[in-house]
Structure formats: C-alpha cells, structure tokens
Amino acid sequence: MTDGRAGPRTGNAAATPILLHTCCAPCAVYCLDRLEAEGFETTSFFYNPNIHPYKEFERRLDTLRSYSSMRGFDLIVDDTYDLDQFLRKVVGTGSGRCAECYDMRLRRAAREASERGFGGFTTTLLVSPYQNHDLIAQVGQKAAADHDVEFVYIDFRPGFREGQSKARELGLYRQPYCGCVYSEMERYYRGKHREVQE
Numbered sequence: 654m655t656d657g658r659a660g661p662r663t664g665n666a667a668a669t670p671i672l673l674h675t676c677c678a679p680c681a682v683y684c685l686d687r688l689e690a691e692g693f694e695t696t697s698f699f700y701n702p703n704i705h706p707y708k709e710f711e712r713r714l715d716t717l718r719s720y721s722s723m724r725g726f727d728l729i730v731d732d733t734y735d736l737d738q739f740l741r742k743v744v745g746t747g748s749g750r751c752a753e754c755y756d757m758r759l760r761r762a763a764r765e766a767s768e769r770g771f772g773g774f775t776t777t778l779l780v781s782p783y784q785n786h787d788l789i790a791q792v793g794q795k796a797a798a799d800h801d802v803e804f805v806y807i808d809f810r811p812g813f814r815e816g817q818s819k820a821r822e823l824g825l826y827r828q829p830y831c832g833c834v835y836s837e838m839e840r841y842y843r844g845k846h847r848e849v850q851e
C-alpha cells in the first residue's frame with residue numbers, strides 16, 4: 654500500500670476531516686468540490702480491485718494520482734489487486750454482484766477511516782446516476798456501523814454532469830465502463846450483438 658499522509662490533516666481548524674472512497678478521478682471532481690463547499694477536509698482513498706483488466710486498473714489509478722497532484726488533495730492508495738477475492742464474491746451472483754462489489758470496497762474504506770482516525774467516510778459511487786444509489790447508501794451505513802465510524806451520506810448526483818464536464822476540460826481519462834469484467838462485456842458485447850441482429 655502507498656499513500657500521501659498518515660491521517661487526517663488538521664491545518665484548517667474549521668474543516669472536518671473525511672475519507673472519500675474514490676472509484677476514479679472523474680467521479681471525484683464534483684465530490685471534492687461539494688465536500689469542500691460543505692466544510693470538509695477531504696482525503697481520497699483508492700481501493701477498487703473490481704477494475705478489470707489490470708492495465709485499466711493502473712490507468713484509472715494513474716489518472717487519480719495525476720489529479721491529486723494537479724488539485725493538491727491527499728491520496729491514500731491500497732493498490733492490492735484482489736482479483737481472486739473479488740471474483741469469489743461476485744461469480745454466480747447475477748444481478749446481485751454490485752451489492753457484493755460495494756460491500757467489498759466500502760468495508761475496506763470504513764476500516765481505513767477507522768484505523769486512521771477519520772470520523773467518517775463517504776464514496777464517489779454516490780455521484781453516479783448509473784449506480785444503485787440506495788443500495789450504496791445501505792451498504793455504506795452497514796460498513797460504517799461495523800467499524801464504528803460515520804457514513805456521510807450525500808446525494809452527489811445533481812453534480813454528475815458538471816463533474817464529468819470539468820474532467821473532460823482537464824483532460825482526465827474517462828473510462829467507458831463501470832469496472833468489472835461483466836460491465837466491460839455489457840458495454841461492448843451487447844452493442845456488437847445488436848449490430849449483428851440489425
């Protein structure tokens with residue numbers, strides 16, 4: 654694991670430290686703006702072993718690292734590529750796979766927040782209109798309760814387009830699918846299948 658600093662910063666006495674589980678840089682753009690506006694001092698936390706293949710994982714992580722330097726926020730990275738563990742959780746779960754995926758990532762974020770002394774955490778997954786928003790909130794709250802930290806629920810979705818547009822202007826890499834091998838297939842294979850039928 655690599656990281657920026659060891660725990661929450663205390664430089665700005667008025668700001669509340671928070672850990673932001675971050676799936677990718679483009680989704681972080683609006684969440685960081687909003688958290689700053691709401692008085693939080695945000696540290697980003699990357700843990701996303703769901704991303705497939707590994708080169709895509711590296712590309713998303715590299716983009717987040719660049720954005721962290723560009724914007725100047727702290728970044729903690731757990732770059733363990735738990736592919737085997739991830740697949741054990743999701744294979745055969747059908748439409749339930751996202752619940753397992755959220756659980757794996759948000760539990761890890763809750764543990765990180767607890768161990769590093771952050772009072773709470775939240776996630777960039779709450780910015781996407783394509784994710785199961787209510788389920789993310791439920792899973793986040795359960796993970797938080799189990800680690801004795803707070804899950805800070807914010808509906809970031811109204812800022813999704815604004816964040817993606819800023820990411821485009823900044824030249825950040827914007828991925829074409831959610832992350833796992835299934836989502837990659839759904840993005841490309843279904844389109845191809847339709848093409849053949851038409």
Ligand code: SF4
Nearest residue numbers: 751754831832833836
């Ligand atoms: S579609 Fe996205 S949220 Fe669902 S399992 Fe795949 S990577 Fe995780």
